[in-house]
Amino acid sequence: MSDANAITCDVAVLGAGPGGYSAAFRAADLGLKTVLIERAPTLGGVCLNVGCIPSKTLLHAASLITEAQAFRAHGIDFGSPRIDLDQLRAHKDGVVGKLTHGLARMAKARKVEVVQGTGTFRDAHSFDIALTKGGTAAVRFEKAIVAAGSEAVSLPFLPKDDPRIVDSTGALALPQVPQRMLVIGGGIIGLEMATVYAALGSRIDIVEMLDGLMAGADRDLVRVWQKHNASRFNRIMLKTKVAGANAKRDAIHIRFEGEGAPEITEAYDLVLVSVGRVPNGRLIGAERAGIAVDARGFVTVDRQMRTNVRTIFAIGDIAGAPMLAHKAVHEGHVAAEAAAGKPSHFDARQIPSVAYTDPEIAWAGRSEDDLKADGATFGKAVFPWAASGRAIAMARDEGFTKLLFDADTHRIIGGGIVGVHAGDLISEIALAIEMGADAVDVGKTIHPHPTLSESIGMAAEVFEGVCTDLPPAKR
Numbered sequence: 001m002s003d004a005n006a007i008t009c010d011v012a013v014l015g016a017g018p019g020g021y022s023a024a025f026r027a028a029d030l031g032l033k034t035v036l037i038e039r040a041p042t043l044g045g046v047c048l049n050v051g052c053i054p055s056k057t058l059l060h061a062a063s064l065i066t067e068a069q070a071f072r073a074h075g076i077d078f079g080s081p082r083i084d085l086d087q088l089r090a091h092k093d094g095v096v097g098k099l100t101h102g103l104a105r106m107a108k109a110r111k112v113e114v115v116q117g118t119g120t121f122r123d124a125h126s127f128d129i130a131l132t133k134g135g136t137a138a139v140r141f142e143k144a145i146v147a148a149g150s151e152a153v154s155l156p157f158l159p160k161d162d163p164r165i166v167d168s169t170g171a172l173a174l175p176q177v178p179q180r181m182l183v184i185g186g187g188i189i190g191l192e193m194a195t196v197y198a199a200l201g202s203r204i205d206i207v208e209m210l211d212g213l214m215a216g217a218d219r220d221l222v223r224v225w226q227k228h229n230a231s232r233f234n235r236i237m238l239k240t241k242v243a244g245a246n247a248k249r250d251a252i253h254i255r256f257e258g259e260g261a262p263e264i265t266e267a268y269d270l271v272l273v274s275v276g277r278v279p280n281g282r283l284i285g286a287e288r289a290g291i292a293v294d295a296r297g298f299v300t301v302d303r304q305m306r307t308n309v310r311t312i313f314a315i316g317d318i319a320g321a322p323m324l325a326h327k328a329v330h331e332g333h334v335a336a337e338a339a340a341g342k343p344s345h346f347d348a349r350q351i352p353s354v355a356y357t358d359p360e361i362a363w364a365g366r367s368e369d370d371l372k373a374d375g376a377t378f379g380k381a382v383f384p385w386a387a388s389g390r391a392i393a394m395a396r397d398e399g400f401t402k403l404l405f406d407a408d409t410h411r412i413i414g415g416g417i418v419g420v421h422a423g424d425l426i427s428e429i430a431l432a433i434e435m436g437a438d439a440v441d442v443g444k445t446i447h448p449h450p451t452l453s454e455s456i457g458m459a460a461e462v463f464e465g466v467c468t469d470l471p472p473a474k475r
C-alpha cells in the first residue's frame, strides 16, 4: 500500500489488551490523534477475552458450588448441583461481551480509531497492517506504543492439533467437563483452571517440575492453600515432568518422569498446558524500526517505557515481567503521558500478585522468602484468621495475614494474605507500601468490625505488641 493512503496519527498503539487500550485512551484524553491496532474482533486482549475475566466468571461459579457443598456440614444442603454447561458458557461469554462492548463505546467516545488487523513495523514511523477482513493498510505515526503482549508456551513433544490438549484459552472455552484432567504446570493459570474444573466435577492431576506450586508466592502462604486443597485434587506431582504423550482414541496417555511420577502411564480426557507465557517481541518486525529486543523476546525499555528508539514505547507483557494486566495499565498511562511530552515515569514500589484460587493467595511488595534469600534484616508480624470473628463466621478461618517491615523505620515493605478474598484485601497493603506507611499508621487506622480487612490492622498491632485480639505476647 502506498503511503498516500496511509492512516496518519500522532500515536499508534499496537495491541488492545488492558495496557494497549489504557495507553490509547490516555493518549486521546491528552489530545493526541490516536489509532489502536488490534487483530482480534474485540478490544480487551487476552485478559478480557480469554484470560482474567472469563476465568474469574468461572471461578465465581466454582466458589458457589464449593461453598454450597461445604455448608452441608452447617445445616444447609442444596443437593448436588445440576450444571448446564451451555448456559454457563453463555453467561461467561455475556460477561466478556458486556465489557468488550463498553470498551468499543469508550474508544468511539474518545475518537480513537480502531484498525482491525495484525500490525508489524515497516520502519520507525509506520506499521503495515494485514487487515483481519482481508487486504492491507498502513498506519503512519509520530509516536508508537507497542503493547503486543505474550503468548502461551507450548510443549513440542505433545501431539499437535488434538482438541483434548489445550492452553488456557482452550480450557476457558469450556469444551466439556472431562472426567480425568491433567494440568501441566502448577503456576497461577494451572491452579485457577484446576479449581474451576474440580468444582465442575473433574478428577484433576497436577504435574509441576519444580519442588513447589505457585513459584513467587511465600511458601507459608502456599502451605495453607495446599492443606485446604488436600482432598480437592487427585494427585499433585512435584519435581515431575511429562516424559511422553500418546493421543489414542480413548484418551491422551501420558508418561511421567521424576519424583512424583506414577509407575504406569495415565489416561486423560483433557490436558491443560500452562507452563508459562513468552513475550511477542519477535513477532512485530522490531528490527525494521531498529528496536532492541532481548534474547527472551522482551522489548527493552527505560522508566518512561521508551525503547532505544526514542519515539517508540513498549508496555505490558512484551516489556518485561511480571506479566500482569494491572502493571500493563500503569505502564500504558506512563507511555501515553511521556508520548504527550509529560515527565511521567514508572516508579511503582510494588506490583501486587493474586492467585484467584480457593483460598486466594495475594502478595505485594517484598516477599519474605526473597528477603531471606537476600539475607536482609526485616520485621514480620502475622495475624491468624483463626482469631478473626468474621473468618470464623464464614467458616473460612484457615488463612492468615502477614506484614513485613523495614527493621529500622517500621515501614511496611511487603505483605501476603492467604484466605478468601485475599485478592481484594491486598490493596490496603499495596497502598501502605506506596504511601510509606509504618506499623503505627496501619495499626491505628480504625478498620470496620467484623471484617477480614481488620486482619491487616491487627497484624500491624501484633508488630507493635499492642494487639488485644490474640493471647498476650510472651515476655
Ligand code: NAD
Pocket (backbone or CB within 6 Å): 155, 184, 185, 186, 187, 188, 189, 190, 192, 207, 208, 209, 210, 213, 214, 215, 240, 241, 242, 274, 275, 276, 277, 322, 323, 324, 353, 354, 355, 356
Ligand atoms: P507460570 O510461569 O506462572 O507457571 C508455569 C509453571 O509451569 C511453573 O511453575 C513452571 O515451573 C511449570 N512448568 C514449566 N514447564 C513445565 C513442564 N514441562 N512440566 C511441568 N511443569 C512445568 O505461568 P502460567 O501459570 O502459565 O501463567 C502465565 C503468566 O500469566 C504468568 O506471568 C502469570 O503471572 C500470568 N497470569 C496471572 C494471573 C493472575 O494474576 N491471577 C492469572 C493467570 C495468568
